Amino acid sequence: MSVRHAILALLSEGPKYGLQLQKEFESSTGEVWPLNIGQVYTTLQRLERDGLVESDEAENEGTQKGFHITDAGSTELSSWLNTPPDMTSPPRDELVIKVLSALRVPGVSVHDVIQVHRRYLIELMQQWTRLKEDEADFDLTFALVVDAELFRLDSVVRWLDTADGRLKRAASEPSVASTGPRLGRRLVVRR
Amino acid sequence: MSFLELRRVSKSYGAGAAEVHAIQDVELSVECGALVAVMGPSGSGKSTLLTIAGSLEEPTSGEVVIDGESLQTMTRNDKSRLRRRTIGYVFQDFNLLAGLTAVENVALPLELDGHSAKKAHAAGMGALEELGLADRATHYPDQLSGGERQRISIARAVVGERRLLLADEPSGALDSTNGEAVMRMILGACKQGVAAVVVTHDAQLASWADRVVFLRDGRVVDQTVPPPSPEALLEESSRSGPRQ
Ligand SMILES: Nc1ncnc2c1ncn2[C@@H]1O[C@H](COP(=O)(O)OP(=O)(O)O)[C@@H](O)[C@H]1O
Ligand SMILES: [Mg+2]
Numbered sequence: 001m002s003v004r005h006a007i008l009a010l011l012s013e014g015p016k017y018g019l020q021l022q023k024e025f026e027s028s029t030g031e032v033w034p035l036n037i038g039q040v041y042t043t044l045q046r047l048e049r050d051g052l053v054e055s056d057e058a059e060n061e062g063t064q065k066g067f068h069i070t071d072a073g074s075t076e077l078s079s080w081l082n083t084p085p086d087m088t089s090p091p092r093d094e095l096v097i098k099v100l101s102a103l104r105v106p107g108v109s110v111h112d113v114i115q116v117h118r119r120y121l122i123e124l125m126q127q128w129t130r131l132k133e134d135e136a137d138f139d140l141t142f143a144l145v146v147d148a149e150l151f152r153l154d155s156v157v158r159w160l161d162t163a164d165g166r167l168k169r170a171a172s173e174p175s176v177a178s179t180g181p182r183l184g185r186r187l188v189v190r191r
Numbered sequence: 192m193s194f195l196e197l198r199r200v201s202k203s204y205g206a207g208a209a210e211v212h213a214i215q216d217v218e219l220s221v222e223c224g225a226l227v228a229v230m231g232p233s234g235s236g237k238s239t240l241l242t243i244a245g246s247l248e249e250p251t252s253g254e255v256v257i258d259g260e261s262l263q264t265m266t267r268n269d270k271s272r273l274r275r276r277t278i279g280y281v282f283q284d285f286n287l288l289a290g291l292t293a294v295e296n297v298a299l300p301l302e303l304d305g306h307s308a309k310k311a312h313a314a315g316m317g318a319l320e321e322l323g324l325a326d327r328a329t330h331y332p333d334q335l336s337g338g339e340r341q342r343i344s345i346a347r348a349v350v351g352e353r354r355l356l357l358a359d360e361p362s363g364a365l366d367s368t369n370g371e372a373v374m375r376m377i378l379g380a381c382k383q384g385v386a387a388v389v390v391t392h393d394a395q396l397a398s399w400a401d402r403v404v405f406l407r408d409g410r411v412v413d414q415t416v417p418p419p420s421p422e423a424l425l426e427e428s429s430r431s432g433p434r435q
Contacts, residue, residue, distance in 0.1 A: 115405065115413050122230075123415050125398035132371075133378070150395055157394040165232055 003035065003043050008069060008077040011053060015068040018044060032145050052076055095156065099163060110167055118160045125153050194386035195221040195244055195355055200253035202239050213239040214409040216253070221386045223354070226378060228397035229390045231406030237390040238283075238359055240406070244388060245280050245357045246270045257355065275304045279348030279385075281358035287332040287344055294319060294328040297347045304351070318350040319343075322376055338369030345373060349380045356380055356387040362396055374399040 003025070010016060010024050022040045026033070044067055047053040052073035056066040069077070095117060102113040128149050131142075197219040204211045214236040221227050231237050242248045243255060246262050255262045258277065262270065274280075279300075287296045298315030302308060319325050324346060327339055335343065341361060348356055356377060362370035374389075374396055381387050389400065397403045405413040 111407070115407075119403075119405065119413055119415060122394055122398060122403050125394055126400070126403070126415065129395075129398040150398070154394045161232065161392070 002080070003039065004047065005077060005080045007040070007043055007047065008052060008073055008080075011067060011069040012074060012077060015056065015066045017064045017066055019064065021067075028141055029145060032142070047073070096159075099160075103167075111164060114160050114164050118157055121153050121157050121160070125150055125157075128153070192223060193220040194223045194258055195219070195388070196254075196256040197240070197244060198254040198256065200240075200243060200250045200255060202236075202243060202248070203251045212409050214243075214406075217406075217409075217411055219244075219388075219404065219411070221355075221388055223386050224381050224384050225402065226381045226387045226389065226400045228400035228403045229388060229406060230392060230394070230397050230403055232392065235406040236409040237406055239409075241357050241359050241388065241390050245278050245355075246274060247280075272304075275300060276352065277354050279350075279353040279356045281341075281344050281348045281356070281361050283360040287340055287347075289332050292329050292331055293324065293335065293339075293343045296332070296343060297350050300347060301351050314350055315346075318346045322346050338365055338372065341365060341369065341373055342376060345376050349376075349385065353380075354385055356385050358387070358389045360391055361389060362391065362393060367395060370396055 006025055006028070007021055010021055010028070016024070018037060018040050021044075022035055022037050025035045025040070044053060044055075048055060048067075050072075051070060053067050053069055056068065098117070099110065099114060102108050102110040128146055131146055197217050200217045200219075201215045202213045204213055217236075217240060219227070219240070229237050229240060239248070243250050246255070246257075257273065265273070287293075288299070291299065294312060294315045297318055298308075298311035301311035301314055306314070316325065316328060319328050322342060322345075324339065324342055327335060327343070330339075332340055332343075345358070345361065348358070358377065361373050361377070365373065370393065377387050377389060378399055389396065391397050401417070403415040404411055
């Protein structure tokens with residue numbers, strides 16, 4: 001979640017005050033991510049420095065400063081919305097490393113290690129799903145955030161399931177069971 | 192009180208070298224109003240577990256107790272009455288009868304149980320209405336979408352005074368929106384006191400359950416512990432906060 005661009009998005013609706021931006025940021029993320037007012041003002045300062053927003057002169061001492069988005073800000077926002085986030089890097093996340101490592105440790109069942117993580121993920125998903133149960137107080141932005149979490153966790157569970165199955169098959173067909181490094185094989189992903 | 196209990200249930204198919212232990216020493220207890228999901232890879236014994244719990248098959252050893260009564264001591268007639276009245280079964284392929292309309296499909300178990308056609312039809316309409324499917328009542332299965340067919344088959348499984356709902360991969364090939372609708376229906380039945388067991392390999396569906404039981408090679412290898420309140424989750428996610 002880029003706070004910077006989320007604030008640009010809120011300003012694209014019209015000029016706003018800092019406090020208003022804080023409130024709207026929180027409600028636009030389904031209240032899942034709180035944002036303190038200090039973070040809002042530091043972000044606004046940086047956006048102003050980069051020419052992406054401008055502040056309106058406060059009419060008199062003590063009143064709040066309003067902010068509006070500049071043309072450069074709108075261009076930046078539109079390009080950010082349409083730029084896919086970097087998902088090309090090979091998976092190097094901790095869970096993958098744990099499972100790969102479990103394969104090398106004598107006396108450790110990789111299936112048991114996989115199950116520990118699978119159960120943890122499902123328990124986490126149960127908690128997120130519980131939030132969906134009561135449709136009445138389930139607003140749209142919140143629904144989108146909860147779905148995103150569920151799909152993210154789900155994809156990890158599916159990877160674990162697939163790994164589990166692949167390892168089981170490999171164990172019963174020793175010819176493909178090699179877990180040693182393949183010479184010259186590197187995961188190369190173009191950027 | 193637990194409504195369904197499996198006590199050290201095992202089931203083997205075949206004999207000698209060809210013997211397959213489909214499930215082994217399975218212990219499972221499902222309370223009234225509880226939704227339990229059973230997860231496991233293909234071939235891990237999920238369907239076997241469910242057909243035995245539904246009295247459609249006999250275990251090789253062990254005991255199944257439904258509503259305090261052991262299936263072992265029941266006559267054939269007792270068991271078929273149990274299947275008509277108490278157990279609702281949702282099959283993976285929906286199993287709606289092609290020659291009957293949606294409401295006729297839903298009313299069928301009641302008619303088989305000796306209710307008058309009129310009474311069964313009224314109860315069937317009631318179930319469809321409750322599930323928001325009343326406008327599909329006179330459609331035939333081939334005039335319904337996959338999601339609608341599945342929801343009709345769940346309506347059929349909960350119509351009347353069913354107290355145990357057994358569903359085998361109830362989302363089949365449904366997309367996640369329909370999968371969610373199916374789970375909401377099952378959860379709705381549980382809120383009214385029905386005990387439910389849902390077999391699935393889909394983590395998102397399983398996460399609707401109060402408890403998830405994991406099967407591997409016919410054995411229960413693990414199960415979830417009851418989650419803390421959702422508030423705890425939100426606090427945790429707030430603490431990690433948004434990335435800058
Ligand atoms: N009627 C049967 N005859 C022989 N083997 C069977 C029969 N039903 C299931 N099995 C075997 O029992 C095991 C468990 O099957 P099943 O319960 O269908 O698993 P799942 O539903 O998890 O895919 C599998 O190895 C399967 O081949
Ligand atoms: Mg099956």
